[in-house]
Amino acid sequence: MSNYSEESILNFLGPYKGDGSTxxxxxxxxxxxxxxxxxxxxxxxxxxxxVSRAEVYGVFTFYSDFRSTxxxxxxxxxxxxxxxxxxxxxxxxxxxxxxxxxxxxxxIKDDIQMEQTFCLGNCALGPAAMxxxxxxxxxTCERIFAATSAVTA
Amino acid sequence: xxxxxxxMDSAALSMGANEVAQxxxxxxxxxxxxxxxxxxxxxxxxxxxxxxxVETEAGRIGYANVSADQISxxxxxxFLSGAPHDSCLGLVEELDFLKNQTRITFARVxxxxxxxxxxxxxxxxxxxxxxxxxxxxxKIVAEVTESGLRGRGGAGFPAGIKWNTxxxxxxxxxxxCCNADEGDSGTFADRMLMEGDPFTLIEGMIIAGxxxxxxxxxxxxxxxYPHAIDVLNQAIAIAKEHKxxxxxxxxxxxxxxxxxxxxxxxxxxxxxxxMLESLEGKRGMVRAKPPIPALVGLFGKPTVINNVxxxxxxPMILADGxxxxxxxxxxxxxxxxxFQLAGNILRGGIVEFPFGITLGxxxxxxxxxxxxxxxxxxxxxxxxxxxxxGQESFDVPMGYESLAEVGGMLGHGGLVVFDDTANMAKQARxxxxxxxEESCGKCTPCRIGSTRGVEVIxxxxxxxxxxxxxxxxxxxxxxxxxxxxxxxxxxxxxxxxSALKLFPADFGIKVEVK
Ligand SMILES: Cc1cc2nc3c(=O)[nH]c(=O)nc-3n(C[C@H](O)[C@H](O)[C@H](O)COP(=O)(O)O)c2cc1C
Ligand code: SF4
Ligand code: FES
Numbered sequence: 001m002s003n004y005s006e007e008s009i010l011n012f013l014g015p016y017k018g019d020g021s022t023x024x025x026x027x028x029x030x031x032x033x034x035x036x037x038x039x040x041x042x043x044x045x046x047x048x049x050x051v052s053r054a055e056v057y058g059v060f061t062f063y064s065d066f067r068s069t070x071x072x073x074x075x076x077x078x079x080x081x082x083x084x085x086x087x088x089x090x091x092x093x094x095x096x097x098x099x100x101x102x103x104x105x106x107x108i109k110d111d112i113q114m115e116q117t118f119c120l121g122n123c124a125l126g127p128a129a130m131x132x133x134x135x136x137x138x139x140t141c142e143r144i145f146a147a148t149s150a151v152t153a
Numbered sequence: 154x155x156x157x158x159x160x161m162d163s164a165a166l167s168m169g170a171n172e173v174a175q176x177x178x179x180x181x182x183x184x185x186x187x188x189x190x191x192x193x194x195x196x197x198x199x200x201x202x203x204x205x206x207v208e209t210e211a212g213r214i215g216y217a218n219v220s221a222d223q224i225s226x227x228x229x230x231x232f233l234s235g236a237p238h239d240s241c242l243g244l245v246e247e248l249d250f251l252k253n254q255t256r257i258t259f260a261r262v263x264x265x266x267x268x269x270x271x272x273x274x275x276x277x278x279x280x281x282x283x284x285x286x287x288x289x290x291x292k293i294v295a296e297v298t299e300s301g302l303r304g305r306g307g308a309g310f311p312a313g314i315k316w317n318t319x320x321x322x323x324x325x326x327x328x329x330c331c332n333a334d335e336g337d338s339g340t341f342a343d344r345m346l347m348e349g350d351p352f353t354l355i356e357g358m359i360i361a362g363x364x365x366x367x368x369x370x371x372x373x374x375x376x377x378y379p380h381a382i383d384v385l386n387q388a389i390a391i392a393k394e395h396k397x398x399x400x401x402x403x404x405x406x407x408x409x410x411x412x413x414x415x416x417x418x419x420x421x422x423x424x425x426x427x428m429l430e431s432l433e434g435k436r437g438m439v440r441a442k443p444p445i446p447a448l449v450g451l452f453g454k455p456t457v458i459n460n461v462x463x464x465x466x467x468p469m470i471l472a473d474g475x476x477x478x479x480x481x482x483x484x485x486x487x488x489x490x491x492f493q494l495a496g497n498i499l500r501g502g503i504v505e506f507p508f509g510i511t512l513g514x515x516x517x518x519x520x521x522x523x524x525x526x527x528x529x530x531x532x533x534x535x536x537x538x539x540x541x542x543g544q545e546s547f548d549v550p551m552g553y554e555s556l557a558e559v560g561g562m563l564g565h566g567g568l569v570v571f572d573d574t575a576n577m578a579k580q581a582r583x584x585x586x587x588x589x590e591e592s593c594g595k596c597t598p599c600r601i602g603s604t605r606g607v608e609v610i611x612x613x614x615x616x617x618x619x620x621x622x623x624x625x626x627x628x629x630x631x632x633x634x635x636x637x638x639x640x641x642x643x644x645x646x647x648x649x650x651s652a653l654k655l656f657p658a659d660f661g662i663k664v665e666v667k
Contacts, residue, residue, distance in 0.1 A: 020434065021433050021434040021452070022434050023434040023435065024417060024431060024434040024435070025414075025434060026434075027417075028415060028417065049434075058436050059434070059435060059436055062419065062436035062437060063416075063417035063418050063419050063437075064417070064418035064419065065376055065416075065417040065418035066417065077377075081338035081339075081537070081587075082338040082339060082496065082533055082537060082569050082580070082583070083338045083339040083495040083496040083567075083569045084338075084496075085496075085575075085580070085583070086495075086496030086497040086569055086570060086571045086572075086575065087496055087497055087524070088497075088525075117377065117418075118336070118338065118420060118587065118590075118591070119336060119337070119338045119339075119340075119377070120377050121163065121335060121340070121341040121344040121377060121378060122163060122164050122167050122341065123338060123339045123340070123341055123493065123495035123496065123501075123567070123569070124164065124199040124200070124341070124493070124494060124495050124496075124498065124501025124502050125164055125167060125168065125199055125200075125202075125501065126495075126496065128167070130377075133379045134166070135163045135164070135166050135167035135380075136167050137164060137167030137168050137202075138167075138168070
């Protein structure tokens, strides 16, 4: 999905032209389209929204959702917040670590990226995880990898 | 035709509800059975999900923890006519867990099809809005004030007073912003309502708009809730199509438009002024108050900011009258609270009770104690900025003031239960770590203090110079409490101090804690 042109992005951002209040939504649109926000897109958004690149960069770096590099085919979010701690997420996290995934770093391995997140709103069925947007309750290593292989297969 | 209900709530999906619904449809089709699968919200008995309910003449019969590969067996056993089975719960609405609750805000969640307006209206929906249309704005605001409804997002500010300020502020444009950022760990009531009964939130926002003279509404939903966003967008489209939203709400000539905005992974954007910044497309930096958003809010215009639960209580108040809502609760905590039983708890999920139920009743009688079967060590109430409470607080009635008296905070009503294996030094450290991670960076006590806090706790646990480091931690907590602009830095000391006070042994403390 990395073959995009400035024109195609500008086209896409058309409705937001000249409006400084659309920086966040522009970044979200680009990430929806490409899976990440390439550096060059920051200039394009700045131009389109009629603000400085620094302003766009500031917004881009503030929010943890944004990526500067393409995501893996499967993105797994693992909750590290209190309710999931109380539900014993520590052993899940260490098992994932043993399989080569450090959720605190978010490294990519075999097309899978595992990242930590603070609460997925499934706090009564922890540990909670999400595989490409699909929720997993009472998550175990097996349940997570069953879901990832359904995507990679 | 047999009607079968399988929830489409995210929590149910996380346990395989989609697969179960599919399996039921597939088997029914294969066997030529006339079955309609309704995807409802969840009853809130999350430990029973996927819960399948079959409509019978006697009422809806439930089957708990159903899996897709069980369906052929269940059909053979006659579950489509409510036959007994190991997983059968009997009549769902007769279960103690549900029967003992007072469901007002959550009255329809888990009962109706979330995207059916017919269901919505036949279960009391739109009655509040119709009443509001026939009233003056001042009368609507008075009704909300008299109901005693207080903000459910954390601070507990009286909703009617906030609305009154916006009503009385002249402006060419006003906004209603719904705070659906729900970042607190242990909370999911907003999500369940948006997924399970979105029209209630929409109706509440329209009433707010009519009350204060705002024509534009925005719902700020966190990006971690893709399913809620999807359901909300569908519900808004349906409401537009039926002229409930748009240029003339229900033919009243009054305008109200509504749009969903999505967050981007930032806890502090749940703070109302950071949310406004984010809605304006900027970094979520907290604004100094005053001016309050009711006077100078979104794009500088008067703005009502309310939590999902606050706004969702409004239709019932307008439908049944302030007195009816006000009759529930204790002291200055009126109405019902939707509690979320989370963490290490046997019967986790959503319960709605009038204020005044005790903590012990909630976690033990209702929640059944821990999921692990071990003793409860502590409960964190009110999210990551809330205090840890121990067994000695089990008799405390739930309410804003009564919790404050024991050093706690109701927050958004989430209860996170920990068993005796929890290490409270770790929890205190995490509170500081979380603050460091999510601080907006505007003030030093929060931005730097939280990082220092992690280091000091580490030194205390390592047994280094404990007396001095404990004093340092106390100082730091004081500076954060007093010197932070918002509750992120200001309340982080709450979980830290309470953990230390209740469980000094977990910190390896050999000196006396003051
Ligand atoms: C760090 C921080 C995070 C917050 N997160 C939320 C949130 O996720 N949802 C919410 O409704 N209120 C949140 N609040 C409270 C809001 O600032 C505000 O009080 C609330 O949205 C007002 O609505 P209410 O009066 O209906 O409660 C947060 C406050 C702070 C300081
Ligand atoms: S206390 Fe923290 S989050 Fe709040 S304004 Fe200050 S730096 Fe920002
Ligand atoms: S704390 Fe993990 S899902 Fe809420």
